[in-house]
Amino acid sequence: MAKILMKGNEAIAEAAIRAGCDCFFGYPITPQNEVPEYMAKHMPKTGGVFVQAESEVAAINMVYGAAGAGFRVMTSTSSPGMALKQEGISYLVGAELPSVIVNISRGGPGLGSIQPSQSDYFQVTRGGGNGDYRIVVFAPSSIQEAVDLTIKSFDIADYYRNPVILLGDGMIGQMMEPVEFNLSGKTNLPKKDWATTGTNGERKPNIINSLALASEDLERHNYKLQKKYDEMEEKEVMHETYKMDDAEIVLVAYGTTSRITKNAIDSLRENGIKAGLIRPITLWPFPNKAFEEIPKTAKSILVVEMSMGQMIDDVKIANEGRLPIHFYGRAGGMIPSPEEIANKAKEIVGGAK
Amino acid sequence: MSLLFEPTKGMTDKSMHYCPGCTHGIIHRLVGEVLVELGVLGKSIGVAPVGCAVLAYDYFNCDMHEAAHGRAPAVATGIKRILPDNVVFTYQGDGDLASIGAAEIVHAAHRGENFTTIFVNNAIYGMTGGQMAPTTLIGQKATTSPYGRDKATTGMPLKISEMLATIDGAVFVERVTVHNVAGIRKTKKAIKKAFQVQLDGKGFGIVEILSTCPTGWGQTPVESLSWLENNMIPYYPLGNFRAPEEAK
Numbered sequence: 045m046a047k048i049l050m051k052g053n054e055a056i057a058e059a060a061i062r063a064g065c066d067c068f069f070g071y072p073i074t075p076q077n078e079v080p081e082y083m084a085k086h087m088p089k090t091g092g093v094f095v096q097a098e099s100e101v102a103a104i105n106m107v108y109g110a111a112g113a114g115f116r117v118m119t120s121t122s123s124p125g126m127a128l129k130q131e132g133i134s135y136l137v138g139a140e141l142p143s144v145i146v147n148i149s150r151g152g153p154g155l156g157s158i159q160p161s162q163s164d165y166f167q168v169t170r171g172g173g174n175g176d177y178r179i180v181v182f183a184p185s186s187i188q189e190a191v192d193l194t195i196k197s198f199d200i201a202d203y204y205r206n207p208v209i210l211l212g213d214g215m216i217g218q219m220m221e222p223v224e225f226n227l228s229g230k231t232n233l234p235k236k237d238w239a240t241t242g243t244n245g246e247r248k249p250n251i252i253n254s255l256a257l258a259s260e261d262l263e264r265h266n267y268k269l270q271k272k273y274d275e276m277e278e279k280e281v282m283h284e285t286y287k288m289d290d291a292e293i294v295l296v297a298y299g300t301t302s303r304i305t306k307n308a309i310d311s312l313r314e315n316g317i318k319a320g321l322i323r324p325i326t327l328w329p330f331p332n333k334a335f336e337e338i339p340k341t342a343k344s345i346l347v348v349e350m351s352m353g354q355m356i357d358d359v360k361i362a363n364e365g366r367l368p369i370h371f372y373g374r375a376g377g378m379i380p381s382p383e384e385i386a387n388k389a390k391e392i393v394g395g396a397k
Numbered sequence: 398m399s400l401l402f403e404p405t406k407g408m409t410d411k412s413m414h415y416c417p418g419c420t421h422g423i424i425h426r427l428v429g430e431v432l433v434e435l436g437v438l439g440k441s442i443g444v445a446p447v448g449c450a451v452l453a454y455d456y457f458n459c460d461m462h463e464a465a466h467g468r469a470p471a472v473a474t475g476i477k478r479i480l481p482d483n484v485v486f487t488y489q490g491d492g493d494l495a496s497i498g499a500a501e502i503v504h505a506a507h508r509g510e511n512f513t514t515i516f517v518n519n520a521i522y523g524m525t526g527g528q529m530a531p532t533t534l535i536g537q538k539a540t541t542s543p544y545g546r547d548k549a550t551t552g553m554p555l556k557i558s559e560m561l562a563t564i565d566g567a568v569f570v571e572r573v574t575v576h577n578v579a580g581i582r583k584t585k586k587a588i589k590k591a592f593q594v595q596l597d598g599k600g601f602g603i604v605e606i607l608s609t610c611p612t613g614w615g616q617t618p619v620e621s622l623s624w625l626e627n628n629m630i631p632y633y634p635l636g637n638f639r640a641p642e643e644a645k
Contacts, residue, residue, distance in 0.1 A: 109475025
């Protein structure tokens with residue numbers, strides 16, 4: 045199939061439609077507005093549902109309703125809107141409802157800025173919602189990858205009966221790249237016999253619920269959910285490595301930052317510094333194993349983020365104290381240049397050569 | 398032997414958790430009876446609130462969702478939009494609907510969502526132990542208005558039916574009471590009309606039902622019935638605020 049040039053937000057929306065998204069519920073917020081706009085234009089053509097909700101709170105609860113009815117549902121937002129969705133996300137996990145939540149993140153805290161940022165790492169991997177819960181978080185670094193992971197997100201959500209988060213920074217949402225749409229063709233997904241479609245007098249009522257007042261019931265539910273999280277950790281981890289074989293310094297970056305970091309690595313190697321990259325594609329589950337496989341040549345780790353340092357916590361957990369960890373970050377919508385990253389790496393390995 | 402009475406098939410056999418004298422049980426039964434009489438129980442999907450009726454999902458004999466506090470109208474929107482041929486309703490109290498969920502109910506009405514809301518107004522937060530609600534009357538004592546609700550600091554009680562009746566998409570709005578038999582009969586009629594409006598595809602319908610909370614009000618069940626009549630009805634006038642021509 046020929047590739048089409050598309051803006052990230054529109055490509056994500058189109059990917060969702062191709063993946064069989066039946067309903068989209070959203071609320072305007074920059075820099076993700078092209079997602080609901082695209083959905084408003086194209087969902088009615090395929091008989092899908094588009095509703096512009098009165099708030100992100102309402103949108104995520106509309107997701108809860110339509111997902112509980114057994115349909116493929118998506119919502120999208122940006123950072124402050126993601127904060128508002130946290131309540132609903134916790135309920136979606138508790139009630140085991142598959143759904144896809146897109147966060148095209150921007151700078152914070154508060155109203156912050158509308159420029160690209162990666163300061164929602166904690167929000168998406170730790171969750172602002174209450175209770176013990178985990179969600180697979182995909183962090184694409186190109187529009188093609190955003191498309192592929194959007195399609196994959198619907199399958200993963202249905203398989204586990206759990207929401208999936210697609211985290212792109214404003215850069216992923218706003219830039220244009222050529223893409224093609226390849227469907228997963230996944231067919232072994234469980235039947236949604238739990239959905240509320242009306243009993244027709246033929247079965248007992250189906251109940252979508254996250255309440256379990258008896259402690260032993262809720263604990264049993266917590267163990268059931270944990271079993272799913274364990275399976276996700278085992279099966280869903282994705283990462284990419286770049287020039288890691290002989291790396292003396294290991295850079296760690298995801299999303300847009302990882303592309304800039306690759307440029308920095310190439311320039312470092314031209315200057316005789318053997319740098320490599322670990323790029324988490326799933327932020328949760330985090331690719332811990334990639335850190336166990338870091339070659340003996342490596343002397344240090346440099347985490348690069350468009351934040352004041354959030355993923356660095358997971359790198360510390362994965363590193364288990366083996367190598368010294370350094371950090372370089374830009375915040376507030378500032379994007380690090382390859383030179384800045386390379387200079388930081390040079391400083392770590394012992395001054396400019 | 399001829400059968401004189403049987404429980405409605407619209408409800409399950411589960412014992413209810415409601416306090417003695419609470420009128421939630423009556424309202425549940427009326428809704429269940431209406432769903433059966435309209436022949437729509439098998440295609441009904443209800444949304445329970447957070448509050449005293451949080452366990453309503455165990456009582457209605459149809460598919461149910463339990464929503465986050467105040468969000469039932471948003472959940473119902475999600476269900477009804479993708480399943481337009483099903484019958485969808487929310488069952489909400491006054492803390493849930495008139496306070497934390499005020500935005501959701503207003504905008505569901507504003508969009509003219511084609512579902513039905515059963516709104517139980519007992520002028521207090523029952524489940525959490527009798528706190529003041531937006532609907533608590535002036536001078537009424539609650540655990541968070543221990544000296545009686547004061548207009549100067551907490552405003553006047555919110556009249557939801559009157560407010561929603563100003564919204565074009567709210568095509569059926571009626572306030573009723575269940576404190577006596579005549580009121581219960583009228584309540585059932587109103588509930589039936591509201592569901593019929595949905596079946597006719599006309600838009601959003603809400604029935605506000607004045608209800609008692611003996612526990613929260615610190616009264617006996619009998620006292621609470623007269624308290625409702627003497628205090629709530631004068632402030633919350635009964636009657637229909639909006640209806641399509643054929644439902645009047």
